[in-house]
Amino acid sequence: MSRVRARSVGVLLAFVLGAAACNGGGDSKSAGNSTTTRGTDSTSTTEDTTSVTVGIICTTAEDASSTLVSAWTANDRAAARRCATEAVVDELFTTNGSGNTWIDQGCDRTDPGVPVCAYSYEGGAAFLTVEGSEAEGWKVTGLRFLAD
Numbered sequence: 001m002s003r004v005r006a007r008s009v010g011v012l013l014a015f016v017l018g019a020a021a022c023n024g025g026g027d028s029k030s031a032g033n034s035t036t037t038r039g040t041d042s043t044s045t046t047e048d049t050t051s052v053t054v055g056i057i058c059t060t061a062e063d064a065s066s067t068l069v070s071a072w073t074a075n076d077r078a079a080a081r082r083c084a085t086e087a088v089v090d091e092l093f094t095t096n097g098s099g100n101t102w103i104d105q106g107c108d109r110t111d112p113g114v115p116v117c118a119y120s121y122e123g124g125a126a127f128l129t130v131e132g133s134e135a136e137g138w139k140v141t142g143l144r145f146l147a148d
Helices: 003-022 061-073 077-082 086-092
Strands: 103-108 116-121 124-133 137-147
Touching (some): 061 077, 061 086, 061 103, 061 116, 061 124, 061 137
Antiparallel strands (some): 116 124
């Protein structure tokens, strides 16, 4: 063994023995406090106790219906899915909404939990069924067309 290596081993051995002596000779019943650090890896877990909707939600039935129609006009499926179910988005986007002339006729709140928002256009109307709440947000869940 080389001198440098032997000296390094000796210094390390002296450090280990000195640390053991400071710790009460390694006696597990010593009254001293000791801390062991084992690297920087750590795992943390938390319990999910609440349900939170992540992202921007549509806060009213009117917001949900107008967001869907605006997104359709802009050919933006991602924006449309924010406030409508996948089935409604798929059905509406079977045609191109670019340049549409839909006119918002408001929402009928005969059933306050499930308003129906109407849009008229040349040749007919579209009725958007909207479901949700202020806390969870609103989504268009149904689409029905009426042609003249």
